[in-house]
Amino acid sequence: MKFPGLRKIKHYFPVSQPKPQLPSFEVRPELDTYIVGLDQTIVDVVASVSDEFLQKYNIRKGLSNLVEHGKANLIYQELVAQQAISDHFAGGTIGNTIHNYSVLADDKSVLLGVMSANIALGSPAYHYVCHTSSKVDMNHLQGVAGDIGRGITMITPDGERTFVIDPSDMDELSPDYIPTDIIAGAAAFVVSAYPLRATDQPIQQAMFKALQDAKAHNVPVVMSLGTRHLVEENREQILSTIKDYVNVLAMNELEAEALTGCADPLKAAEAILDHTDMVLITAGPEGLYLCGHTDDNVKRESSNPIKSASLADFNQYEFSRPMLHANCDKPLKVYSHIDPYLGGPERIKNTNGAGDGALSAILHDMAANHFHKQVQPLSGKHEQPYLAYSSFAQICKYANRVSYEILVQNAPRLSKGLPEREDSLEEAYWER
Numbered sequence: 001m002k003f004p005g006l007r008k009i010k011h012y013f014p015v016s017q018p019k020p021q022l023p024s025f026e027v028r029p030e031l032d033t034y035i036v037g038l039d040q041t042i043v044d045v046v047a048s049v050s051d052e053f054l055q056k057y058n059i060r061k062g063l064s065n066l067v068e069h070g071k072a073n074l075i076y077q078e079l080v081a082q083q084a085i086s087d088h089f090a091g092g093t094i095g096n097t098i099h100n101y102s103v104l105a106d107d108k109s110v111l112l113g114v115m116s117a118n119i120a121l122g123s124p125a126y127h128y129v130c131h132t133s134s135k136v137d138m139n140h141l142q143g144v145a146g147d148i149g150r151g152i153t154m155i156t157p158d159g160e161r162t163f164v165i166d167p168s169d170m171d172e173l174s175p176d177y178i179p180t181d182i183i184a185g186a187a188a189f190v191v192s193a194y195p196l197r198a199t200d201q202p203i204q205q206a207m208f209k210a211l212q213d214a215k216a217h218n219v220p221v222v223m224s225l226g227t228r229h230l231v232e233e234n235r236e237q238i239l240s241t242i243k244d245y246v247n248v249l250a251m252n253e254l255e256a257e258a259l260t261g262c263a264d265p266l267k268a269a270e271a272i273l274d275h276t277d278m279v280l281i282t283a284g285p286e287g288l289y290l291c292g293h294t295d296d297n298v299k300r301e302s303s304n305p306i307k308s309a310s311l312a313d314f315n316q317y318e319f320s321r322p323m324l325h326a327n328c329d330k331p332l333k334v335y336s337h338i339d340p341y342l343g344g345p346e347r348i349k350n351t352n353g354a355g356d357g358a359l360s361a362i363l364h365d366m367a368a369n370h371f372h373k374q375v376q377p378l379s380g381k382h383e384q385p386y387l388a389y390s391s392f393a394q395i396c397k398y399a400n401r402v403s404y405e406i407l408v409q410n411a412p413r414l415s416k417g418l419p420e421r422e423d424s425l426e427e428a429y430w431e432r
C-alpha cells in the first residue's frame with residue numbers, strides 16, 4: 001500500500017516493511033489490503049463526432065444511452081466508415097475507479113463482473129484486459145460465451161462526451177460469482193447505480209447479493225450514480241438502495257439535482273446526508289464538494305479561509321475526519337469544497353472519467369485507514385472508528401489532484417501514479 005501523501009513522522013506508516021509472504025497477484029483476504037468493485041465490464045470505443053451525428057441517431061448528449069445491439073452496430077459501422085474511431089480503452093465506471101485505485105495505491109483490488117471466456121485478439125475483452133492494471137485481480141470474473149459491453153464514447157467538438165452502450169453479455173453476472181469471503185475482507189466495496197437499469201438481468205441480483213455481503217460484514221459501501229437520466233428514471237429504487245446499503249455516495253452536480261431536486265451542490269449534499277454517511281459531488285469547472293459526518297466531540301476547525309454560500313461558514317470543520325453517522329454520539333454535518341487544481345488544465349479535450357478519478361482517491365484514503373488500523377491498532381489515529389485516514393479538506397485536495405491528472409492525460413484510466421515529489425500535496429501548488 002502506497003500511502004496517499006508523504007506524512008510527517010507522527011503519522012507512522014510502515015509502508016516500506018517487506019511482507020514476509022511470497023508475492024501473489026491473487027487477493028488473499030487475510031493478508032492483503034484491497035477494495036472490491038462490481039461493474040458491467042465495458043470497452044470504450046472512442047470516436048469524434050459532430051452534434052448532427054448525435055441528432056441523426058437520436059442520442060441524448062452528455063448522457064449514457066443504453067441502446068439495442070442492432071442500432072449500436074449501425075452507429076459503430078458508420079464511425080468505422082468515417083474513420084472517426086481513435087481507439088479502444090478499457091472502461092466501465094467502476095472498472096476505471098478500481099484500476100485507478102490500484103495505480104494510486106500501488107496495491108490490489110478485485111473486479112467482479114463478466115469476461116469473454118475465449119478472448120480473441122482485437123476483441124472488446126482483449127482491449128479490456130490489455131488496459132487494466134495487473135494489480136486488479138480478475139480471478140473472480142464470470143466467463144461468458146459472448147462479448148463484454150461496448151461503450152461507444154462520442155466526443156463532440158465542445159469536449160463533451162456521450163455514451164452509446166451496447167450491453168452484449170455484460171449483464172449476465174450471476175450471484176454465484178459473488179465471493180462472500182473476498183467482500184468480507186475488503187476495505188470497501190464499490191458499485192455504480194448502472195446495474196439498476198438492467199431490469200430483470202442477473203447482474204441486479206448479483207449486485208444485491210454483494211451489497212448484502214458487504215453490509216453483513218461491515219464493509220463500507222461506496223456507490224457512484226452514473227448519469228443524470230439513470231437517476232431520473234430510477235430515483236425511488238436508487239434512494240431505497242442508498243438508505244439500505246450505501247455509506248459513501250458519489251455523483252456530479254446534475255445527478256445530485258436529479259436525486260434531490262436541489263441544483264445547489266451544498267444544499268443537495270445536505271439533503272443526501274440524511275440518508276448516507278459521506279457524499280462526493282463533482283461540479284466540473286466549479287471543483288468538487290466532499291461532505292459527511294463527524295462526531296461533535298472530535299470536530300476540528302479549519303485554518304483555511306472560511307467560505308459561505310447557500311450554507312453559512314460551511315467549511316468551518318473541514319479539518320475533521322469522516323465518520324459513519326451511526327458511530328457518532330453527536331453527529332455533525334461537515335462540508336468541504338475545493339476549486340479545480342491549478343484552475344484546471346489549459347485545454348480540456350475530454351472530461352471522461354474525471355469524476356471516477358476523484359472517487360478512486362477517496363477509496364485510496366479509506367483503504368489507507370483500513371491498512372493503518374490493521375498495522376497500528378493502538379495508534380491515536382484510531383481512537384474513533386473513522387471512515388478515512390485524512391480530513392475532509394485533505395481528501396478534497398487529493399481527489400481534485402487526481403481528477404486533474406485524468407483531464408490532462410485525456411483518458412479515464414491513469415497510466416501512472418502521481419509524481420513522487422508532490423506526494424504530500426503540500427509542496428508545489430498547495431503551499432502557494
Ligand SMILES: Nc1ncnc2c1ncn2[C@@H]1O[C@H](COP(=O)(O)OP(=O)(O)OP(=O)(O)O)[C@@H](O)[C@H]1O
Pocket residue numbers: 226251252253282283284285286287288339340341343344345348351352353354355356357358400403404407
Ligand atoms: N472544465 C473544467 N475545468 C477545471 N476542472 C474541471 C473541469 N471539468 C472537470 N474538472 C475537474 O474534474 C472534477 C470532476 O469533473 P466532473 O464534475 O466533470 O466529473 P463527472 O461529470 O462525474 O465525470 P465522469 O462521469 O466522466 O467521471 C471536477 O471536480 C474538477 O476538479
Ligand SMILES: O=c1[nH]cnc2c1ncn2[C@@H]1O[C@H](CO)[C@@H](O)[C@H]1O
Pocket residue numbers: 040042043044064090091092093094096151163165192194352353356412
Ligand atoms: O451503463 C454503463 N455501465 C457501466 N459503465 C458505464 C455505463 N455507461 C458509461 N459507463 C462508463 O463510464 C465511464 C466514465 O465515467 C466510461 O469509461 C464508460 O465506460
